[in-house]
Amino acid sequence: MVMLEANRAYFDLKMDGKLDNPDQRICEDVTSFVRNTVDIIALFSSKFLNVIGFTSVLWTIAPELVYFLVAYSTFGTLVTVKGFGSRLISLKFQALQREANFRYSLIRVRDNVESIAFYGGESYESTTTKAFLASMIENIRELILWNRHLSLFNNVYEFSMIIVPSIIVAPRYFSGQVQFGVISQMSFAFHRILAALSVIIFRFDSLSGLATQIERLDSLLSALDDHTGDVRLMKRHSGRTSPALGLATIIDDREDSHLMSMIPGSMTTGSISREVGPGLVLRDFSIVTPNSHSVLYRDLNLQLSPGESLLVMGPSGCGKSSLLRAIAGLWNRGSGLLQSPPCTDTFFLPQKPYMPLGSLRDQLLFPKSSSNANASSAISDNELHMALAEVRLDALPARVGGLDAVKDWSDTLSAGEQQRLAFARLFLHSPKVAFLDEASSALDAGNEARLYAMLSEKLETYVSIGHRTSLVKFHTYVLEFKDDRSWTVVPRDEFVSEIT
Numbered sequence: 001m002v003m004l005e006a007n008r009a010y011f012d013l014k015m016d017g018k019l020d021n022p023d024q025r026i027c028e029d030v031t032s033f034v035r036n037t038v039d040i041i042a043l044f045s046s047k048f049l050n051v052i053g054f055t056s057v058l059w060t061i062a063p064e065l066v067y068f069l070v071a072y073s074t075f076g077t078l079v080t081v082k083g084f085g086s087r088l089i090s091l092k093f094q095a096l097q098r099e100a101n102f103r104y105s106l107i108r109v110r111d112n113v114e115s116i117a118f119y120g121g122e123s124y125e126s127t128t129t130k131a132f133l134a135s136m137i138e139n140i141r142e143l144i145l146w147n148r149h150l151s152l153f154n155n156v157y158e159f160s161m162i163i164v165p166s167i168i169v170a171p172r173y174f175s176g177q178v179q180f181g182v183i184s185q186m187s188f189a190f191h192r193i194l195a196a197l198s199v200i201i202f203r204f205d206s207l208s209g210l211a212t213q214i215e216r217l218d219s220l221l222s223a224l225d226d227h228t229g230d231v232r233l234m235k236r237h238s239g240r241t242s243p244a245l246g247l248a249t250i251i252d253d254r255e256d257s258h259l260m261s262m263i264p265g266s267m268t269t270g271s272i273s274r275e276v277g278p279g280l281v282l283r284d285f286s287i288v289t290p291n292s293h294s295v296l297y298r299d300l301n302l303q304l305s306p307g308e309s310l311l312v313m314g315p316s317g318c319g320k321s322s323l324l325r326a327i328a329g330l331w332n333r334g335s336g337l338l339q340s341p342p343c344t345d346t347f348f349l350p351q352k353p354y355m356p357l358g359s360l361r362d363q364l365l366f367p368k369s370s371s372n373a374n375a376s377s378a379i380s381d382n383e384l385h386m387a388l389a390e391v392r393l394d395a396l397p398a399r400v401g402g403l404d405a406v407k408d409w410s411d412t413l414s415a416g417e418q419q420r421l422a423f424a425r426l427f428l429h430s431p432k433v434a435f436l437d438e439a440s441s442a443l444d445a446g447n448e449a450r451l452y453a454m455l456s457e458k459l460e461t462y463v464s465i466g467h468r469t470s471l472v473k474f475h476t477y478v479l480e481f482k483d484d485r486s487w488t489v490v491p492r493d494e495f496v497s498e499i500t
């Protein structure tokens, strides 16, 4: 939940790609960690009481056996930890990682059944999934082998002590110094203390499992901490309002400079300065991709006042979506000034419409939740039906069983229907500024023109990304990226006269 709620940590951790399978760490490792910790605390407490209780018994009969037990269990513990420890922990770590990878490969197939079926990619997917399974099995095999070694060592360690107390006390029994009953009393105490002092040896399997879970959870928490550090730096940086703010200013600041050094690549790229304002202003704006550190474009300057709109065009891969990522705060590496309205006034329609789990009502209200009384009572059923009618999906509720019908919407609706539903979502939220990333790419020209005509009536300001020149007439300005990474911003009419 922290990952979802705290400054889009889920997005940044995925983009950084340094942490594998956070889902498994959260769902399974936490549960196992809590269960194992409780078990181990209970076990250690009971063994501690055994040591206290039985040492006094053994000490009165044969104190040399107490020294012997301490030395023997220390030797056994050292052999177990040094000989088996690091290998077993790393194998268990890999086991969790490979199991999660295998499960993720199955989930990917489930989520992409239609595309795989169209491509006829069953054999490829089967090979890939089998490779994940094989790597998991190989690891389990090695784990079983090492556990067998450990268990053999445990048996030798334990059984070689069976007759030791009798051998040591036998001379005293035959010389009449002790009774026969004392031998069994001493033997019982000896084995209870041995079991207690050898707890690390006999329970090494659970302890190494716990160590693995601690390591995985620790790296998750460290990644979240690093992320909080990054966000703190960004917030501090974006809190400044001087348009002249640049990388040099930040590096001169000693505290910020320390924080900047925690961000990979920050000394070379810096962060974008952010301000809140009514329109959209980009000044000397450059974007750098998160991992590859390649600069998509440099020194972009534009100003969009309330009431104006912008169409972003350009060849595939030139960085159109990345511009929206930067405006949304998903990408921060780069330089220059970005002024945009507060996030409460903006709404983004991403390239791939997202259909959350839930009812048709949830699809329309997303990202608000229909279970939130304020969100659901603010928008009536009638308004939801009207929004659907505006995007020509008025027949949808009857077709699927009403606004509360729950389906897998990404599979149930066509790509164009999902895009129309996303437009309905946008109209219902009626933000001051909207950002649309090829949000009508799956629509026919008629539906696209109708939706854009409605958009220009309903919203003051919007920025769209699109490839079709038919969209130009719905925008005030056109920002065009060229193949050589240069760019131009021109008024709509100028753009039209240039291309005709």
Ligand SMILES: Nc1ncnc2c1ncn2[C@@H]1O[C@H](COP(=O)(O)OP(=O)(O)OP(=O)(O)O)[C@@H](O)[C@H]1O
Binding pocket: 015, 289, 290, 291, 292, 296, 315, 316, 317, 318, 319, 320, 321, 322, 323
């Ligand atoms: N997470 C990432 N890490 C590194 N590079 C990335 C990442 N995401 C995108 N890129 C790269 O950044 C460049 C710009 O990507 P972007 O998605 O902005 O292109 P685009 O202009 O919107 O393309 P299209 O029109 O095909 O959607 C591409 O070369 C892409 O490979």
